[in-house]
Amino acid sequence: MKKIGLAVLFFLMMGQLLADDGHQLWLRYDPVEEEALRADYISQIQNFNVPGEGATFDLIREELGLGLEKMLLSEIAESQTEEASLLVVLSDHTRVSRSDISKETLSSLGEEGYLIRSNEQNQILLTANTPLGLYYGTFHFLRRLQTRQSINDLDIVSVPKVETRMLNHWDNLDRTSERGYAGFAIWDWHRLPDYLDPIYAEYARANASLGINATVPINVNSNALILTPMYLEKVKALADVFRPYGIKMYLTARFSAPVQIGGLKTADPLDPAVANWWKEKVDEIYEYVPDFGGFLVKANSEGQPGPHDYGRNHADGANMMAKALAPHGGKVIWRAFVYSEENPEDRHKQANDQFVPLDGQFEDNVLIQVKNGAIDFQPREPFHPLFGAMNKTNLAMEFQITQEYLGQATQLVFMGPYYKECLDSDTGIKNKNSLVSDVIDGSAYQQKHTLMAGVANIGTDRNWTGHLFGQSNWYAFGRLAWDPDISAQQIADEWVKMTFGADKKVEETIKSIMMESREAAVNYMTPLGLHHLMATGHHYGPGPWVSNLGRPEWNPVYYHRADKEGIGFDRTESGSNAIGQYNKSVAKRFSSLKTCPEKYLLWFHHVSWDYQMQSGNILWDELALRYQQGVNQVRDFKSQWATLEGKVDDGRFEHVRMLLNIQEKEAIWWKDSSLLYFQTFSERAFPDGIEKPKGTLDYYKNLRFPLAPGIRPQW
Numbered sequence: 001m002k003k004i005g006l007a008v009l010f011f012l013m014m015g016q017l018l019a020d021d022g023h024q025l026w027l028r029y030d031p032v033e034e035e036a037l038r039a040d041y042i043s044q045i046q047n048f049n050v051p052g053e054g055a056t057f058d059l060i061r062e063e064l065g066l067g068l069e070k071m072l073l074s075e076i077a078e079s080q081t082e083e084a085s086l087l088v089v090l091s092d093h094t095r096v097s098r099s100d101i102s103k104e105t106l107s108s109l110g111e112e113g114y115l116i117r118s119n120e121q122n123q124i125l126l127t128a129n130t131p132l133g134l135y136y137g138t139f140h141f142l143r144r145l146q147t148r149q150s151i152n153d154l155d156i157v158s159v160p161k162v163e164t165r166m167l168n169h170w171d172n173l174d175r176t177s178e179r180g181y182a183g184f185a186i187w188d189w190h191r192l193p194d195y196l197d198p199i200y201a202e203y204a205r206a207n208a209s210l211g212i213n214a215t216v217p218i219n220v221n222s223n224a225l226i227l228t229p230m231y232l233e234k235v236k237a238l239a240d241v242f243r244p245y246g247i248k249m250y251l252t253a254r255f256s257a258p259v260q261i262g263g264l265k266t267a268d269p270l271d272p273a274v275a276n277w278w279k280e281k282v283d284e285i286y287e288y289v290p291d292f293g294g295f296l297v298k299a300n301s302e303g304q305p306g307p308h309d310y311g312r313n314h315a316d317g318a319n320m321m322a323k324a325l326a327p328h329g330g331k332v333i334w335r336a337f338v339y340s341e342e343n344p345e346d347r348h349k350q351a352n353d354q355f356v357p358l359d360g361q362f363e364d365n366v367l368i369q370v371k372n373g374a375i376d377f378q379p380r381e382p383f384h385p386l387f388g389a390m391n392k393t394n395l396a397m398e399f400q401i402t403q404e405y406l407g408q409a410t411q412l413v414f415m416g417p418y419y420k421e422c423l424d425s426d427t428g429i430k431n432k433n434s435l436v437s438d439v440i441d442g443s444a445y446q447q448k449h450t451l452m453a454g455v456a457n458i459g460t461d462r463n464w465t466g467h468l469f470g471q472s473n474w475y476a477f478g479r480l481a482w483d484p485d486i487s488a489q490q491i492a493d494e495w496v497k498m499t500f501g502a503d504k505k506v507e508e509t510i511k512s513i514m515m516e517s518r519e520a521a522v523n524y525m526t527p528l529g530l531h532h533l534m535a536t537g538h539h540y541g542p543g544p545w546v547s548n549l550g551r552p553e554w555n556p557v558y559y560h561r562a563d564k565e566g567i568g569f570d571r572t573e574s575g576s577n578a579i580g581q582y583n584k585s586v587a588k589r590f591s592s593l594k595t596c597p598e599k600y601l602l603w604f605h606h607v608s609w610d611y612q613m614q615s616g617n618i619l620w621d622e623l624a625l626r627y628q629q630g631v632n633q634v635r636d637f638k639s640q641w642a643t644l645e646g647k648v649d650d651g652r653f654e655h656v657r658m659l660l661n662i663q664e665k666e667a668i669w670w671k672d673s674s675l676l677y678f679q680t681f682s683e684r685a686f687p688d689g690i691e692k693p694k695g696t697l698d699y700y701k702n703l704r705f706p707l708a709p710g711i712r713p714q715w
């Protein structure tokens, strides 16, 4: 081993002893400890050559140098010859044209895909049509080592299935973060553009490692100031940092901006002066950011301004902006999370009611961004009916990474299975590609543009996400945006190895906790299809009893509808008929009590307390047992984690250990308060196996958390 290797090893060991704070994410590149494997890797990668000039090429050389040296504990020389054992070259390089890689294969790589192949000379060739493709391929190659896969006989082609893979930050200009639980926003607007915090480049690199290629750094509840010159200069500075990493800048656009910052009397989208204001504003933005991506818009939802204020519809609003952006190649991402203050209709139905009639009317460069479910990122939601209801519109997915309704930053909940549950749902459209993922990746309707967005969980905390395992959700989102068909199991497997190393026991233990964690959260929060039971405002903890809020659909009682007879929201024909918005085969399955999956039972049906469940229990007993099961699962996570003491560095071990203690308390709180409350309706005793509640219902009802993090600003 060379000297440099020993020095690196020394520092790494020191790092292990000193508490680790998780800042390095999944890009730790810990040494490959298995001697034989490391020797094999070294024998195959004696040196590397990345001929090419420019910022992205520099990043590739830097990443390869760093990753290989840290993992292999030996300096892998950068060579200048095309005989190097690892050659990273654009597809027009003679080595590629002289190889047997076909033109079709190369052109199928597009702008962002890559190919990695071992050739007859035992050389590993990584090629792509653009530097960005090479950069993505570099991360893929390094990931193989991080996850201890063979690098013999490589024959890999990877092309992203979704065009725009984007983070949405719900961050405000004052650095507070709506639904952020990891400190403040990382964007230091006050000190931009002159002060470029190194975190911006670290952020871009981490995203690029997953293939994320777009970001919206400000809240959907937008502030029009972001569109003023003072802020556009700051936006430009950020965009300049992001560019070599392939991250495109988008901004939220407040619909009333022409009035607020433009001095116009109206923001009516059909008024030529308004259209012209947006056109000029867009032209101005492109002077600052020539590759600007476009606008993300929340309109006529939760009090935000929009085209309805002027008697116009969503297409009028979106198309007006789209026309301003089209000459520059920009896009409008228009959110379908709409429900109106005045509309008494089941909130579940309002997006379809407003958007389905507009199918086919949106400009080509408009995407409609739809949340995974029709209510709001609940612990479990059936897929949004819009995914099966518009075939002439670019439909896009919005997932939430920040766990607003899933334990925020105090609970370990791996979202991989959550995202997959939605993506793998069959929409029932008459098409051989009928899954939600087919609609999102464009294979169902060959839509022109595709996009997957994730509401980010990133903040100023040293570990980025507040809870260390929040990193796995950022990771899972990024990997699925690249390829919605990867399994949650594979994602967990990769993330654990990259984050905690390849010790079998550590790996198996952590994966088993992760894969069960989402189901556990559903059990102790909202089992059997219950939803929206969180406390008011901050959504931290339970509040199923809340019934005093201004609008019916803000109250949990609106969603569970518990009474003496039973519980659940009747969304069948005899109720709100939200089920009618799904395609026939799906609607049929959800409508009948016999075929509706029990996990969605109370989402779609109002069911009596003594309804017979598949387990043989009556509903009341089953509900109670699910709550208890959730608590038991968390206890089990705690004991599993305890076995890792000494196997995971102290810093991260203690961090997770303490948080699991909090999670257990919170799970008990959910169970006790929910069951005591629902018992006032069911008037039945708890079945055997339910632990006695720790507090009284009044005690739980009176808990207050006025300063819980992530609260919506009141301005």
Ligand code: BDP
Binding pocket: 178, 179, 220, 221, 298, 337, 376, 377, 404, 712
């Ligand atoms: C809800 C959040 C709220 C967001 C809203 C949205 O509670 O803070 O503004 O969604 O997506 O989940 O617009």
